[in-house]
Amino acid sequence: MSYILMGILTVSMFIAALALKDKCEVTKIIGALSWITLSLYFIVELLVIRASTVPYNFLKQPMSDLGVTICGIDTYELAAYEICSPAHLTMNWTFTLTGIAVFTGAIFLHKFWSDNKKTKTATVLLVIFGVSYSFSGIFPADINFLVHTFASLPGMFVQIPALIIIGWAIRSTMPKLSKWTYFCLMLNLLSLLFIFLQLVFPELPGGLIQRALYASIWLWMVVTGVMLLNKSIKRK
Template identity: 30%
Template structure:
């Protein structure tokens, strides 16, 4: 059984170990499918200049939401969108299964809000996969931006909740969330700055899956302690 600092059983080990492993795998799978799809793109694709969402576009041709328009053609679009949907659902479920682990660091309120935000961000990731850019640009954009906010706010609160029990995880969560939030703010920077969209987006969204993967591994390896 998983035990808290006071010796109480928190979550059965039979749940903690597989849930931690599934969390780690699901968090990383969304990133890996993006990299594979980028390599498979039959139109030139730049991880620095282009958004990850371009890889989920279901048709080939110019995307006009950028200036200048970019040509996209992603043969792996179904895999990208499908994996985002499934991985998001898996992350949400496992975070909820491990909610007591997040809340057992002495700051229960921060932990509770962290769980809600991290799970909500995962569901928004699923929604982004279900609504590609070329299906509904406005809705896709809103879902993605709200998801980025939830991800990084959730990381900051998770870090605050865990800092007393898992200091390294706590510090890296706060650091990742702050970096992600700062990068997210650059989305509204003047176009004259000519900032690379893909780089800004990935700095904002990568701390979430990377930290969740680390948290999942730690949870499984230490049986939640």
């Protein structure tokens, strides 16, 4: 029932965000706050890790392991080790809400970028990034590994062209934020490179690399959210 509610909430919030995006100025503040709340993710993850009843190695194990709903070995494909995460429901709700925060912020903050086809494309890509992340909570790896995996794949790539477009669009109006965008983009690309290097060097810390991939984007969103929130408040 909880996973059905996650799905309903994700769809409802997506529809609501689309319906409200051009209705009032307060949506800019809501969007900025949505991205700022992403800073809470790793606090929740730390608590879930501490609740694990078997050793969890955040350097090597993927984040998805914390959302696995059963205990044991081979709980899903590629997991030939023991997993037991009693707080899996908390983790899966966190995955879902994180995705909602991402796409809500993307939709509501679009007004800050120059309004053209390219920036609209960037917004769509960030929305896909958010929805992709929500799906990882709605469909835990042990419940539906294929949906969990393939729904999560866009979240590894779509943010790259989105940040390139946004960074270029605001280079003259918000030069500091533009530079910050490209800095976080470089971190993200470096993380993605190391993910591919795992195929050649399996001893690389896959769990840490995966976290770096997402953290580089969340870091961009949190700082961007703070800067745009300050900008919105000053206009008032």
